[in-house]
Amino acid sequence: MEKYTPDENRILQTLDNYKRVKAQVEEAAIKANRNPKDVRLMCVTKTVEAQYINPVLDSGADLIGENRVQEFLGKKDQLHLNSVEKHLIGHLQSNKAKQIVGEVDMIESVDSIKLAKEISRQSQMKELESKVLVEVNVGKEDSKSGIFAEELEELLFQIAELPNIKVEGLMTIPPICEQDEARKYFSSMFRIFSDLKGKIESVDMNILSMGMSGDYEAAVLEGSNIVRVGSAIFGARKYF
Ligand SMILES: *Cc1c(COP(=O)(O)O)cnc(C)c1O
Numbered sequence: 001m002e003k004y005t006p007d008e009n010r011i012l013q014t015l016d017n018y019k020r021v022k023a024q025v026e027e028a029a030i031k032a033n034r035n036p037k038d039v040r041l042m043c044v045t046k047t048v049e050a051q052y053i054n055p056v057l058d059s060g061a062d063l064i065g066e067n068r069v070q071e072f073l074g075k076k077d078q079l080h081l082n083s084v085e086k087h088l089i090g091h092l093q094s095n096k097a098k099q100i101v102g103e104v105d106m107i108e109s110v111d112s113i114k115l116a117k118e119i120s121r122q123s124q125m126k127e128l129e130s131k132v133l134v135e136v137n138v139g140k141e142d143s144k145s146g147i148f149a150e151e152l153e154e155l156l157f158q159i160a161e162l163p164n165i166k167v168e169g170l171m172t173i174p175p176i177c178e179q180d181e182a183r184k185y186f187s188s189m190f191r192i193f194s195d196l197k198g199k200i201e202s203v204d205m206n207i208l209s210m211g212m213s214g215d216y217e218a219a220v221l222e223g224s225n226i227v228r229v230g231s232a233i234f235g236a237r238k239y240f
Helices: 006-031 050-058 069-078 094-100 113-125 149-160 179-196 216-221
Strands: 040-044 063-066 085-088 106-110 130-136 165-172 207-209 226-229
Touching: 006 040, 006 050, 006 216, 040 050, 050 069, 069 085, 069 094, 094 113, 106 113, 106 165, 113 130, 113 149, 113 165, 130 149, 149 165, 149 179, 165 179, 179 207, 179 216, 207 226, 216 226
Parallel strands: 040 063, 040 226, 063 085, 085 106, 106 130, 130 165, 165 207
Antiparallel strands: none
């Protein structure tokens, strides 16, 4: 006899996955001689329905990431978001900045001065400050958004001049590769991140967001302090 419905089974599986990933992130931090409290686990909830996300939020997850403005705005009212931080992690077009500014706690995917200016402008109009990360295309892939490392410092100096937008650090998605190879990209990102600390007035380097389902352990070993994990928690994504 079936004890649980398929939905209940999926929820139990998701909660199990969350606990396992959380424990593995903590173990990786300890292995790297870091304080586990310094590494945050983001649950990437894109394409996942609220009914599977809420049990994870109820069990203590405090950070979610969404890729698409429309999808997030469409489902946020169904989510148990009290004391949960929300980050936009997907590519953002300048013309959509208006809709997302003020709706999330951080935009992790700033990769052009044009977008930064629009976030700044919208934040001024809404009388708030937007926290952002600058996305770096560490593998220089044509298919990925993000700015090349060589252009990063110039962009940061430009953003520093803008009102109502505050850079808190960097985000990256390395090329798809084995964990060993990913580690080299992560370590190169950590060097870039560390070198920028204290270099530009009013630009903070507190957050280094890197590591996903296939490589979060490697990322933590190399100094990440936000890992963004989707499919390892919620299962393979179905796109509609
Ligand atoms: C989808 C996505 C993730 C999570 O990917 P998984 O491999 O499912 O963990 C992390 N970061 C960004 C920017 C994403 O778009």
